[in-house]
Amino acid sequence: MNRNGLNVGDKVIAMWNQADVERQWGMLQYAESKREEGNxxxxxxxxxxxxxxxxxxxxxxxxxxxxxxxxxxxxxxxxxxxxxxxxxxxxxxxxxxxxxxxxxxxxxxxxxxxxxxxxxxxxxxxxxxxxxxxxxxxxxxxxxxxxx
Known part of the structure; x- marks a missing residue:
C-alpha cells in the first residue's frame, strides 16, 4: 500500500530496499540465536x-x-x-x-x-x-x- 503512488522504477527500488531490510533482519536474528547458544x-x-x-x-x-x-x-x-x-x-x-x-x-x-x-x-x-x-x-x- 505504501508503494501505490510510486512510479514503476521507484516501486522496484522500494521492493529491493524491503528485501534487503528483511535479509538483514534475518541475518541479525540468526547471529543473535548463535549468541544465545553460548549465553x-x-x-x-x-x-x-x-x-x-x-x-x-x-x-x-x-x-x-x-x-x-x-x-x-x-x-x-x-x-x-x-x-x-x-x-x-x-x-x-x-x-x-x-x-x-x-x-x-x-x-x-x-x-x-x-x-x-x-x-x-x-x-x-x-x-x-x-x-x-x-x-x-x-x-x-x-x-x-x-x-x-
Missing part, C-alpha cells in the same frame, strides 16, 4: 522480551519528561539489557584472565566485583521498568496454571 542469560532475557512483544514497534508509554530522562540516562530496556550482558561478558573474560595467571597471590578480583555490580545494577534497573501489578498478575497466572 544462557542472553537467551533468558531475550525469551522474556519476546514474550512482551505485542506489536511491530517499540512504544515507550511513560510521560514525556520521564521518557526524556530515560533516554538521557540510557535507561531504555534494550540499553539496560545490553549493559547487563556486556558487564556479564566482561566479568567472564576477566575471570578467565585471572585464572590464567595461575598465581593465587596475583589474582585481583576488584574488576570482577565491579563488573558484577554493574550487571546487577543494570538488571535491577531493567526489572524496575516492569510495573509491580504486571508481575503480580504474571505470578497469579502461573500459580493458577500450576494448580490445574
Amino acid at each position: 544462557e542469560m542472553r537467551a533468558a532475557f531475550n525469551f522474556y522480551a519476546r514474550q512482551l512483544s505485542f506489536a511491530d514497534e517499540y512504544v515507550l508509554t511513560a510521560p514525556k519528561d520521564k521518557r526524556k530522562e530515560m533516554i538521557r540516562n540510557d535507561a531504555l530496556p534494550s540499553l539496560l539489557l545490553n549493559q547487563f550482558l556486556t558487564a556479564i561478558d566482561d566479568a567472564v573474560a576477566e575471570v578467565a584472565y585471572q585464572v590464567r595467571l595461575k598465581q593465587p597471590e596475583e589474582v585481583d578480583v576488584t574488576d570482577v566485583v565491579t563488573l558484577v555490580n554493574e550487571a546487577h545494577e543494570a538488571c535491577e534497573n531493567w526489572f524496575s521498568l516492569i510495573p509491580s501489578q504486571d508481575a503480580e498478575e504474571a505470578v497469579a497466572a502461573v500459580m493458577l496454571k500450576d494448580a490445574k
Whole structure:
C-alpha cells in the first residue's frame, strides 16, 4: 500500500530496499540465536522480551519528561539489557584472565566485583521498568496454571 503512488522504477527500488531490510533482519536474528547458544542469560532475557512483544514497534508509554530522562540516562530496556550482558561478558573474560595467571597471590578480583555490580545494577534497573501489578498478575497466572 505504501508503494501505490510510486512510479514503476521507484516501486522496484522500494521492493529491493524491503528485501534487503528483511535479509538483514534475518541475518541479525540468526547471529543473535548463535549468541544465545553460548549465553544462557542472553537467551533468558531475550525469551522474556519476546514474550512482551505485542506489536511491530517499540512504544515507550511513560510521560514525556520521564521518557526524556530515560533516554538521557540510557535507561531504555534494550540499553539496560545490553549493559547487563556486556558487564556479564566482561566479568567472564576477566575471570578467565585471572585464572590464567595461575598465581593465587596475583589474582585481583576488584574488576570482577565491579563488573558484577554493574550487571546487577543494570538488571535491577531493567526489572524496575516492569510495573509491580504486571508481575503480580504474571505470578497469579502461573500459580493458577500450576494448580490445574
